[in-house]
Amino acid sequence: AQSVSQHNHHVILSEAASLELGCNYSYGGTVNLFWYVQYPGQHLQLLLKYFSGDPLVKGIKGFEAEFIKSKFSFNLRKPSVQWSDTAEYFCAVRRNYGGATNKLIFGTGTLLAVQP
């Protein structure tokens, strides 16, 4: 079955700590990859996306992600987190082939709490 796995369900960090959230997917072929963030009480917002090209993608607010095709992974990183990064983070995958319907498949999310 198609799946997107986020291994860390809850992460607690202190401010200035480094962050890495894991994301793995189980599809072969070409994929588009996304990280979305949901701040408390708000809608999902796009952090960054990968379609093709440089596998190291820079996003908003200092986030980046690296696509490693051989590992089917798209891990999210930030060198130094802030209290305002407290949110839920979702990895999503879109299969990119002729029959795809453009839908995104989401992981279960990672709740990040940053302690001041």
Add this chain to the structure above:
Amino acid sequence: NAGVMQNPRHLVRRRGQEARLRCSPMKGHSHVYWYRQLPEEGLKFMVYLQKENIIDESGMPKERFSAEFPKEGPSILRIQQVVRGDSAAYFCASGLANTGELFFGEGSRLTVL
């Protein structure tokens, strides 16, 4: 982004009643997606629609759930004879064809008593 508008934001229904959730996509977007988010779970795809067409409903429960996106007006997700298990946040997203990126609304939170 405040472009995708969902209403109501909160809806309370008793078991057996009907729930109707509405979604107006961002201006210029003709593709609408509905997702459901249950506690401790991620977003589960329900249905993908274009104007007057259901493109992919592989995530929709077989009974009681239906969706439409008419030529005029918002997309509607309709849940008939609601049960407690339908309590969830329902998110609508819109996008342009083949870009993959989706823009989300703030969600409609359904509570079934």
